[in-house]
Amino acid sequence: MTDKKLLSEHEVDLYNKWWHAANYLSIGQIYLMDNPLLREPLKLEHTKPRLLGHWGTTPGLNFIYLHLNRIIRERDNDILFIAGPGHGAPGVVASTYLEGTYTELFPEITQDEVGMQKLFKQFSFPGGIPSHTGAPTPGSIHEGGELGYSLSHAYGAIFDNPDLTVACVIGDGEAETGPLATSWHSNKFVNPKTDGAVLPILHLNGYKIANPTILARISHQELINLIKGYGYDPIFVEDNDPDSMHQKMASAMNTAFNRIHRIQQNARKNNDTGRPLWPAIIFKSPKGWTCPKTIDGEKVEDYWRAHQIPFGDLSNPKHLKLLEQWMKSYHPDALFDEKGAIFPEIAELAPKGDKRMSANPNGNGGLLRRPLKLPDYRQYAVKMTKHGHVIAESTRIMGEFLRDVIRNNPEKFLLLSPDENNSNRLNKVFEVTDRVWNAEIYDFDDHLAHKGQVMEILSEHTVEGWLEGYLLTGRHGLFSCYEAFIHIVDSMVNQFAKWLDEASKVEWRRPISSLNILLTSHVWRQDHNGFSHQDPGFIDHVVSKKPKMSRIYLPPDANTLLLVTSHCLKSSDRINVIVAGKQPEPQWLTMDEAIKHCYKGLGIWEWASNDKGTEPDVIVACAGDVPTLEALAATKILNEYVPDLKIRFINVVDLMTLMTDDQHPHGLSNQEFDALFTINKPVIFAYHGFPRLIHSLIYKRSNARNFHVHGFREEGTTTTPFDMVVLNNLDRYHLVSNIMNRVDRYKSKIAYIDQFVRDKLVEHELYIRQYGEDMPEIKNWRWK
Structure with missing residues (x-):
């Protein structure tokens, strides 16, 4: 597999310098807020009072990023980088800074000592940037704080995107999650003719926060069988010696991208869209690679102690000195000039312009977004x-x-x-x-x-x-x-x-x-x-x-x-x-009526109301298709039994309109809300979901105390459609009973209405238990 001496000794030296620079910048982000180039002895006041971040995966990410840059420079590929271990943000930010993209997008983070100090201080710091590769990270489409989604995001990016390759680094801890385990199968949905490619890179560094990772503790053959079983051809890169690792990673990258190119060319020239065996890289490196091997006599490098902050008590003079020695082991004076800028020869390892992974337009998808060509929805109207x-x-x-x-x-x-x-x-x-x-x-x-x-x-x-x-x-x-x-x-x-x-x-x-x-x-x-x-x-x-x-x-x-x-x-x-x-x-609104109704997101259905020109006795409101049906059926029963009861019928399409306009952009002003729902009349609200949500949305309204919401009460089973609403008191009969009990001037009729409701509910239960379906008067009910 390997091409010996694929890189010259000079290239290996340069690659190490880039890698050392990225590692140095990563550690600086975690630990320092001043004295970024260690031009004076490190003091406690130069360090952060709260040390937040993760070192363990970072040197491996920096290593991978560097070698992907070589592929881009030599082959002019479009590559997007996804860091599944979002905790490796110090490394991704460091690489984007070395590429120059970070300074272009954040001009205050200049390519000098002053800018480096700002870069360091802002990381996981109030007013700065988060500890994961979030939206402020150039080129990122993946936050990574919650593990498991990197590979599905990567595949989503390359569908219908034939020129893009996504290099997706998967943490071996992340690989234990259910979502990640399933997303390996995304390769069964890739068309090499019309889609791009994903190169999964499993970063096998052995440990999570305090435990070993599963994939690092199974046999080499079992790991091969697993990855092949998912439909990938694994390429292994493992060695603890950086010089040797550079040669092996360069060879692995060549092999992987050669295979991707052959697969795509075969599909695009020979129309062969059968499922190929896509490459995947298994990169095994020590956890916390290049950090102190032991601290206070305890193992750190290549162990779980390197996962987050290798050592945190910098008030201990020995630890402070150890941090200074660790950072100086990268020889910053050989990486950055007097002003603090990376030496040009090292900077040249980055691609140019939009070819930089941190500047790839796919990493800021809104740049590529074009509006859909939508048909006129009115032509499909019922x-x-x-x-x-x-x-x-x-x-x-x-x-x-x-x-x-x-x-x-x-x-x-x-x-x-x-x-x-x-x-x-x-x-x-x-x-x-x-x-x-x-x-x-x-x-x-x-x-x-x-x-x-x-x-x-x-x-x-x-x-x-x-x-x-x-x-x-x-x-x-x-x-x-x-x-x-x-x-x-x-x-x-x-x-x-x-x-x-x-x-x-x-x-x-x-x-x-x-x-x-x-x-x-x-x-x-x-x-x-x-x-x-x-x-x-x-x-x-x-x-x-x-x-x-x-x-x-x-x-x-x-x-x-x-x-x-x-x-x-x-x-x-x-x-x-x-x-x-x-x-x-049932279908309720013509298209013209629907357009007018949806304009505000809610409104009175005049054809179902009888209060126009007078004050309503009650508001019957609803949100959802089944609640609308039951609310209308209840309204019709009341029209028949108490025809002089004045009902205002309101349907809600946009649930957020119930909030006040200072709570939500779609919210109604108090004046508009009061005009619809009144300030003192009972509101019987038939709602699709849990009733408490409606109460939480309207709690600031002047009439909130008069809202009585029917919805899902966590009652259910395999039963008829109407019985489901009965079980949860959302049916027309329970609505009728509640309405009549809320209107004072009909108290003399409540007994008879309640009796009617009880009788109907008993009749319903007897019928469904005998026939297994709803009564004809329910199934065949129509608004008249």
Whole structure:
């Protein structure tokens, strides 16, 4: 495998100098706030009072980064660098500083002693930069603070991006996580003709915070079998001697990129898109490589003690002296000139311009983002003349719209799902595309092909990671999922929200397409799956994110869903969650009505209200398709039993409108809110999710005390659709009872209304237990 003397002695000397410079800058970021070049004896006041950061993985990252730069210089490749061990930020920042990109984007961090001092002080320091490779890190699309997502992000970046290679460094601790273990299989979805390539680099340095890593403690052959079993051809680089390691890494990089080139050329010239065996590098180096081997008589280098701060008590004069000796072991005077700039001969090892990994436009995807060519959503409208008389599957209608989004945007839009595209009624897209699949395909398979814009794998983590990588490199997409199981990616969405927030504060970061999530097969229509599939809590999770990026939409029918979908696909820097059922359901609004209704995100449905020109007795409000149906059915019962009861019917599409305008950009002013919901009338609110969320959104409103919310009460089972709402008191009969009990002037009728409700609920239970389906008056109910 090795090409002996691939690098000359002079080149090895230069490579060591770059590596030493990167290591020196990395340690300086962790420990120092002054005296950056150690031009005077190191004193305690030169060091940081709080030592935060991770050294253990950093020298290995610096080594890999250097050798990728050689490939770029010699081959003119476009390479993006992903550091799975996000804790290695000191190294990634150091490399971007050596390349000059850091100074270009942050001019105050100059290429001299003054700039170096600022570089050191800002790391993990108040008012500075975080300890992970976050949005402020040039060239980064991966934060890495939570481990497991680097490889899925890498693959998301190269889909439909044929000229890009992503070098993805995977920490051996990270490799133990479930999301990372699944994401190895992303290679079964790569088309070498139309996609780029991912080069996984497993950084095998042996230890986590206080334990060994699994992959470092299995046999060499077992590790080979594992990586080959995932579908990769491993190339090993291991040696403790840096000079030898430079030669071996240079050879490994050549081998890997030669293989990638051959695979892509074979696909692109010979039209061979069969699944190849992609290369992967296994890089074994000591934990904390080049730090002191022992401290206070205890093993540090090549052990878990090097994982974070090799030694932290700098008030101990011996430790302070040891730090100075460690940093001087890199011979900074041979690396940086009198002013503190890296010597030109060393700096020349970096590529130029946009070829630098820290300046690659894919690392700032908003630079590459172009708007989608969206069809006019109005042309897919459900035609209707009477409210609630047309029955349709809203997401099936949405599928027609998405079909033409895909048709119009063949290389910049993905529809992703964990094996649920058909189940979610989005089948129409297969009129213009196939499912991407580069494993074995049988003649009888359904829409599997090497090229397509639908991607499905039964791993919510991987789907989410793919989409994030795709968005962060300038493209667009939508992720559809069963509502109950979107929770699997709670923490991933949390991390993405934090990324968006941090990116918005970085001047040179450009907006990216929004993370669009469709939740269907929702809590109220899990007819055959039951309690395990009944959970609407993801809404609560997203609402807790910062208002500038969180959006929740609950369209009650197909026409509002079309409008909301089009709006979300146009947006940027948002997390848009759309909740819409897939089952046949009544359609309420014409397209013209839907447009007017969605303009403010909520509004009065005049055709379902009877309070115009007078004061309402009660507000019946709703958010969500099933709650809307039940709220309308309750309203109709009251129209019949107490026709003089004045009802104002309000539907909410954009949940964030319930917040005040100083809490959320979509929030209503208090004046607007009071005009709709009054300041003293009872509000019976039928809501899709957990009732407490509505209370938390409207707590500042003057009429908050009069809101009475019906929603999911954590009651569920395998049962009929109507019985699900009955179990949770969201049904029309419970709503009727609550409404009548809140209007004082009807207290004399409460007994009879309550009796009616009890009788109906008993009748319902007897019927479903005998026939296994809902009563005809429930199934066939229509608004009249």
